Amino acid sequence: MKALLKRILPKGLIPILKMKLDVFYYAKLMRKIETAEQACSYIFGTPIHANLGDHLITLSERFFLDTIGYTDKIIEIPTEMYQVFKKRLIKAIPKESVIFINGGGWMGNLWPFEEQLLQDMAVSFQKNRIIIFPQTIYYDRAVQPYQTLMDRSVHALEVCEDLTLFVRDPQSYDFAVSHYKKASVRLVPDIALAYFDCVRRKNWADRKNAVGICLREDREACRDTQVEKTIRRLLKEREWDVEKIDTMSKRRVSQAKREKVVTRRLTQFSEKKMIVTDRLHGMIFAYLTGTPCMALDNKTKKVSGVYNEWFHDCGSILFVSEKTTEDELLAFLDKAGCGDLVVENRLYSKFECLKEIIRNG
Numbered sequence: 001m002k003a004l005l006k007r008i009l010p011k012g013l014i015p016i017l018k019m020k021l022d023v024f025y026y027a028k029l030m031r032k033i034e035t036a037e038q039a040c041s042y043i044f045g046t047p048i049h050a051n052l053g054d055h056l057i058t059l060s061e062r063f064f065l066d067t068i069g070y071t072d073k074i075i076e077i078p079t080e081m082y083q084v085f086k087k088r089l090i091k092a093i094p095k096e097s098v099i100f101i102n103g104g105g106w107m108g109n110l111w112p113f114e115e116q117l118l119q120d121m122a123v124s125f126q127k128n129r130i131i132i133f134p135q136t137i138y139y140d141r142a143v144q145p146y147q148t149l150m151d152r153s154v155h156a157l158e159v160c161e162d163l164t165l166f167v168r169d170p171q172s173y174d175f176a177v178s179h180y181k182k183a184s185v186r187l188v189p190d191i192a193l194a195y196f197d198c199v200r201r202k203n204w205a206d207r208k209n210a211v212g213i214c215l216r217e218d219r220e221a222c223r224d225t226q227v228e229k230t231i232r233r234l235l236k237e238r239e240w241d242v243e244k245i246d247t248m249s250k251r252r253v254s255q256a257k258r259e260k261v262v263t264r265r266l267t268q269f270s271e272k273k274m275i276v277t278d279r280l281h282g283m284i285f286a287y288l289t290g291t292p293c294m295a296l297d298n299k300t301k302k303v304s305g306v307y308n309e310w311f312h313d314c315g316s317i318l319f320v321s322e323k324t325t326e327d328e329l330l331a332f333l334d335k336a337g338c339g340d341l342v343v344e345n346r347l348y349s350k351f352e353c354l355k356e357i358i359r360n361g
Helices: 002-008 013-019 022-035 052-067 079-092 112-124 147-158 170-179 191-198 225-237 258-270 280-288 302-311 326-338 348-360
Strands: 041-046 074-078 098-101 104-108 129-138 162-167 184-187 210-214 241-244 274-277 293-295 317-319
Touching: 013 022, 013 079, 022 074, 022 079, 041 052, 041 079, 041 112, 052 074, 052 104, 052 191, 052 258, 052 280, 052 348, 074 079, 079 112, 098 112, 104 112, 112 129, 112 147, 129 170, 129 302, 129 348, 147 170, 162 170, 170 184, 170 302, 184 348, 191 280, 191 348, 225 241, 225 326, 258 280, 274 280, 280 293, 280 302, 280 317, 302 317, 317 326
Parallel strands: 041 074, 041 098, 098 129, 104 129, 129 162, 162 184, 210 241, 210 274, 274 293, 293 317
Antiparallel strands: none
């Protein structure tokens, strides 16, 4: 039904429908931007959709900017608002304003619409200072469009006068420094990890005897079914309850309800004795809540990329592949079962270069 509606409805109408009644709020916000007397900073591409990982990213970005003493007023421009009011935004936002682009996994040809949107933001505001929060970049030659989209991506970032691209895994970093010659590229953790001190973690004794299963069913899923079966068998043998949990909401989440909804889902993760996931933010939700996690990879390899760079020495997370032995799985279950895994805020210092570039350029 969604695909059919996208084909028959005018393109300009779709983002308006997605905003629902919030369209009136964003229309009013647009008028405020046009009449503003002083320059503000903007975060483009923030979510009002159902992906709570993206909402956590935006919460973390705003928290991070606040903690480093960023003094400019911040205005969010959700994807749909950008689409509807693009021409007015270009005219209204002065060149002195800093443009932040929301982090995530939307660079590459697996999600071509989102990639083209980021390109458009960069080109449209090429004279502004642009900072792209940590991204994953994934281009697959077997997926079309490939070359055309990649060429446009290179062009979009090269025409910008002052653009810094932050990426969250080594594969994306290698790709970026090879292709985006004029951009400043930096490797830092996923910005969601900066939210660590905002998360309340349940005591081990208060958790359910349950494992949360958080697995993808979209185009990024590529897990080894045999590995998944082995994990499920071992959980059954230990008589652990298995409950489905997700980093997706059943319905769209507005900017106003974001913190409440994300906090509620983090609490649900915190109630589990363990998480099994192939979602990057499933792994990150688990880390933030101090919940042991078995992490499987996804198609773009962002789970393994982030794990290998930032979590490889974190005892509360076990990366599971076809090479992982059953003995290794059992040893991790032993530790998870008795709560003998400690999580610390050990990554905040890794955001130092992000802080310096935001504050000092």
